[in-house]
Amino acid sequence: MDTRSRRRCGFVGVEAAQWCSWYLGRRVRISILAIDPFSSAQITRFNLSTTPVSPASPKSSHHAPISGINRRPSCQFSHGGDVISETSLPASHRAPAAPRHSISSRSQKKTQFVLEVQPCPENVIIPPSAQHMYEKAKELVSKRQLQRAARLYDSALEIAPQFSKCVVQRASLEARLRTRISLLSRRGMVRYERSVTRQKNILRAGIRAAPRNAILWQCYADLEKRLGQNRRARTLFRAARRVDPMRSSVYSSWASLEVSLGRLQEARALLLTGLRRAPKETRLYYQMGVLEDRAGRGPVARKFFARGAKLEASAAAEKGEPGATAFCLEGRGILEYRCGNVKLARECFARATQQDPSNSRLWLCWGNLEERESRPTAARRCYRHGTTAFPSAPQLWQAWARLEEKCGDLRAALRVS
Template structure:
């Protein structure tokens, strides 16, 4: 876990030596967040704004905290501030888009996804999250297209191929999905989610032995990760359906030894016992979940403290923040202060409102004037009419060579694990 006390001492020393060291304020806040110290983290982020002025990373982190606490108007305001600090911040646009997607403000989410890919045309996370978003809404062709674009500009990323494989299995054929999973596993053999997804598909296809082998492969990579916990849970379900109840129980228990907070695993195990007529044992398992569950309690009292530490030089922020009886931020901007560049942001924020008529809009045309085909043709030199052909060709080619961190050329199958986090 490291020496937390020493880390705090160093962050404190850095901020004392230079109060405008924004990276120190933000890094210290992130450290406290990881320890569950929400109020302390907010205070540090507020001081970062006070001494350093507006910063996209600080605003973005505060926005994510507000979104997690379901204070959505505040989150929107803070995301807007983050994108004003840096309009090329793909991460801020993407995080904001995911918030709107979560709230089913589909048109607003699409507008923000458009801004994310415009900010960073080759960003694999932007293409991936947007593609999955469309596929989940039933826009399969659009989702497939977006993921394919992401793969074309990130040919060594296994996550994009993994998602394409799942889409093809659900909407096309298992054989094509296998090709995609196999290529993804060749690109990064240590990427556990690919093996798990592939194993799940084989189980659904009735290939139990193959599924077990793929799950075992995933666990052989690392048996202590969150992915390993999900793999054990999925394998437990397989054994439960196959009638191997003792094995299923062992797998569920092993999964919970890694992640004791998994509601799905606890309830799946409880349902197994219920199905076997062990009602008392099922109730014991449910009670165990609630007894060991831990939650971080957020504190509303940070609000006034946050406003108090904002630098007087940016008093305009205070005028934009107004706490009503429900403790929600309301953004008040006069039209005289709105620039041409802000018009787009204003329309996006308006469409993002939960009361907007755009909620649940499933029309992929956002009305923003963004032309995806023209964009990839100009910015990425891709022919929209040949994406499917290019994908097929890339899957037939041998895996490309990737450069490792030590500068030695090695086959792509030996690269380090690719992160899947947005």
């Protein structure tokens, strides 16, 4: 086939696509998959109503875009009779702008996607048999009998597919089983891919059974994030936010994705939105402090760490006993040490370890601080307290053995290791 014939065939194909798109825009409403377009599972759907667009003239059909699909449409989520439009929210509450594609978007009419979440009962009743299997499977997981636990989880999900806790635990267990697969052979790679597909199917089935559970959407998004599918992960995070805008873990996980990609502005907007909707979530304050410290804004980071530390202290006071988290104090201590305030950093770590004595990371950071300040006795004391409170932390034992080796006491290093 010569060049002229090829061009003619290409011209006919583009013109046919233009006329088909114009016809669909005038005649029908298309229903497409919302969150998993690469699967046949109809979890939720978008109803796409295209505005009538006149077909392009034959002369410009090579360069005219196919009519009216907007790559980042304005979305409306109907929940309990209230319709929330994404374009009606403030700029800080909106999702980060999606990357522009190479397809031209000249004088296109905007296309509106409407997210219709299928009705789901608020309080799902789980059969006692499924609940018993779930509890038995958790016991088996604690005993490291993972294969038997997986079979029990599967049996429970056959009885109650809307059992969200069981879906999350089964998906997490599949990820643990996947870590045992050796990737050094072709057979191991095939088993790994099958495990990933199995985990996706578990989460899709759970979302199909309970589409208003934001935790399931977030678990699916976290899976795609670990697999490096960032665009799919963003789409899933966006759906989780529409299902439950008050879920702080969605903003936290989504922001960590954006930070890993170097998109600090988008991560900051997500965390601020999460703080507006969940102002007592200390994890978001910690992430904001780390983000501002990374951006070189130390005073702003201190404010976020201080606010989060107050909330952590109040939570510990309500419990009446140690055991509350102290991530903000840990972040504040690391920030102060980097700024040269060693004394203030020690105070932050001391308060944090009193508040959360079983946190091995706190003892490790404090011991590293003392070790860098050439105070081996204080560092040894930190490592000893950490291993006593949390004996199964290998990082503490390794750091302690390394300290003894640096001090020249090889016998103590061998005893510790």
